Amino acid sequence: MVAATSEAIGSWPQTVEEFGRLLELTQHELVQFAAWQLGNPLDAEDVVQDVYVQAFRERLDRRHITEVRAYLYRMVRNRCIDLLRTHSRMARAAPEPASPDDPFRAAQAFEQNRRLRGLMGRIPGNEAEVIQYRVWAGLSFSEIAVAVGASVPTVKSRFRYGIEKLRRLLRTGGGSL
Amino acid sequence: MKKELDCRDAMDAMTGLSPNTGTLPSGLQRHLSKCASCRDEWEAQSEVMAVLTPHQSVAASDSFQERVMKAIIQERISENRIAPPQARRWLRWVPAAIAAAALLLAIPFFTATRQPSPGASLLAQSASAFSKVQSVHIQGRIRTVPGDNFELIGAEYDFVPIELWRQYGETARWRVQKPGRVAVMDGKSATLYIEHTNTAAAGGPSAGFVDWLKPLLDPQGILQREIRAANSGEAQIQINQTAAVKAVSMKRHAKGDFTNAWTFNKSIQEADHTCTYRFDPASGLLAGLAVSIQTAAGEVTVAEFDRFLYNEPMPDSLFALQIPENAIWSKNDGGPAREASITFSGPKEAAAYFFDALGRKDWDAALVVYPHTAASEVLKRAYGGVEVIRLGEPFQSGLYRGWFVPYELRMPNGRIKKWNIAVRNDNPQHRWVMDGGF
Numbered sequence: 001m002v003a004a005t006s007e008a009i010g011s012w013p014q015t016v017e018e019f020g021r022l023l024e025l026t027q028h029e030l031v032q033f034a035a036w037q038l039g040n041p042l043d044a045e046d047v048v049q050d051v052y053v054q055a056f057r058e059r060l061d062r063r064h065i066t067e068v069r070a071y072l073y074r075m076v077r078n079r080c081i082d083l084l085r086t087h088s089r090m091a092r093a094a095p096e097p098a099s100p101d102d103p104f105r106a107a108q109a110f111e112q113n114r115r116l117r118g119l120m121g122r123i124p125g126n127e128a129e130v131i132q133y134r135v136w137a138g139l140s141f142s143e144i145a146v147a148v149g150a151s152v153p154t155v156k157s158r159f160r161y162g163i164e165k166l167r168r169l170l171r172t173g174g175g176s177l
Numbered sequence: 178m179k180k181e182l183d184c185r186d187a188m189d190a191m192t193g194l195s196p197n198t199g200t201l202p203s204g205l206q207r208h209l210s211k212c213a214s215c216r217d218e219w220e221a222q223s224e225v226m227a228v229l230t231p232h233q234s235v236a237a238s239d240s241f242q243e244r245v246m247k248a249i250i251q252e253r254i255s256e257n258r259i260a261p262p263q264a265r266r267w268l269r270w271v272p273a274a275i276a277a278a279a280l281l282l283a284i285p286f287f288t289a290t291r292q293p294s295p296g297a298s299l300l301a302q303s304a305s306a307f308s309k310v311q312s313v314h315i316q317g318r319i320r321t322v323p324g325d326n327f328e329l330i331g332a333e334y335d336f337v338p339i340e341l342w343r344q345y346g347e348t349a350r351w352r353v354q355k356p357g358r359v360a361v362m363d364g365k366s367a368t369l370y371i372e373h374t375n376t377a378a379a380g381g382p383s384a385g386f387v388d389w390l391k392p393l394l395d396p397q398g399i400l401q402r403e404i405r406a407a408n409s410g411e412a413q414i415q416i417n418q419t420a421a422v423k424a425v426s427m428k429r430h431a432k433g434d435f436t437n438a439w440t441f442n443k444s445i446q447e448a449d450h451t452c453t454y455r456f457d458p459a460s461g462l463l464a465g466l467a468v469s470i471q472t473a474a475g476e477v478t479v480a481e482f483d484r485f486l487y488n489e490p491m492p493d494s495l496f497a498l499q500i501p502e503n504a505i506w507s508k509n510d511g512g513p514a515r516e517a518s519i520t521f522s523g524p525k526e527a528a529a530y531f532f533d534a535l536g537r538k539d540w541d542a543a544l545v546v547y548p549h550t551a552a553s554e555v556l557k558r559a560y561g562g563v564e565v566i567r568l569g570e571p572f573q574s575g576l577y578r579g580w581f582v583p584y585e586l587r588m589p590n591g592r593i594k595k596w597n598i599a600v601r602n603d604n605p606q607h608r609w610v611m612d613g614g615f
Contacts, residue, residue, distance in 0.1 A: 016249055019246075019249050028237050031235060041235050045244075048241075052249065053245070056249045056253075057252060064383065116229060131229065135230060136230075142603070151573050156189065156192050156193070160192055166225050167221055170225065
């Protein structure tokens, strides 16, 4: 999957047609990001659909925003956090197959995803956030700076500190995958 | 020639790089080949990042796009549903319909008895009244510096007159003017002219030349935004409605990071502020706006717009700006005017370079970090031969996306000047440029 570039997306879309184009460019990467956050592709699609509709509803207010991709990721992440808080998805035990064609592989992926999220949960939230945007979403540090409302040096520092903590966790076996 | 990376630079360059990156940047590669410590660091980071990357990719289902587009179209239909049937012929009325839809959907605006609250009622009346508006001419005053950017406000400044004109229709046009500074959007493009420096800038219809004043050119948008703000809890709303007065006040906290408070209270958004909208009791149209900010000394009114003249004729000449032939133009993309192989490690180094160029009166060199086609005579006169006494450490403040570098200069006239220069690199080339504060 190739992530859409900020240049290709342009500014915040204002018409139904422009939203159609935005959807074409970003739907797969946003659904993937939400699925990795939630461990559940079906909930992921619901979350991303809500985000697109919210983005459309608020298009006038957001028309001056140029970093559309970063804002969309932030909206998706916030929705995922709300959903996880509401339904305690993190505690869910049974794997939900991502692909009915290969349930074993899907179960393996789900299990890896569950552990990844568990690992992320053991480092400070603002560091996990930056790492997720960088590693899971492929956002640049300038896009992440926009998404989290901090400077580029700050998000880079958070990334480094987070990676260092994860490294220690992995080394000591506290977060083995 | 680019300098060799040291360990700190290498650490910065490798941060966040994917282990799947094909070829590392040459400078980083050279450093890693010589430095075992950084090499270990790179390998450790790569290992962790590889572990963190999920094994299975996920894609949206085949029906997802269709489902979302249906939901968006449904949303669009519900926006239109409350518009008067005849309004659909006129694109100009759509924003008013959108605002009215937002009003009808603003559940928290209803009281427990399901009666519309006075605030919802007031704003709805005004949104509806706006559907008949062809143009609006707004007059007022703001506490600011003549000629400086439209966003700058300050409780300590005197009031400066300001006027805004907005014409609706198939080709929307506007003009915003205060002493020494004017911006015009003629329907296709926007132009800004600053008199005392004889500088101009051109941009698209959405160019941000008028900053926080832009919503005032779109009163329907203001209403919609304020309704949402009240519903989301972003702003506190207070209604004052009697037979003679209909007013809505929206109180907001400053936005931005004020670990360093340099920009606090220097723009409306970066101040704890209250916007009070006053509506004409008869027509329901917006008739006044006052903006006050909270300072240590108490509440200070920083902007007042008290004349809203609707549907007055507006000549074409109002939306045509005559720029002097010898005007200096700023770069459209915000980047530097002159290409150069020199690069800067950060805002402080770029600011030092700029002041050094001004000190040597090397205007060509200054253009490497100055986003204009030439150095203005004002800049040459004021800064030619300047001497740097001290540069401080860069900091960020408020909503500004660049950096501020504290400086102390001995000016050519012998005066000592202490201030902060604004430096940013959020242009497409990510080149550091001087953005103000000098």
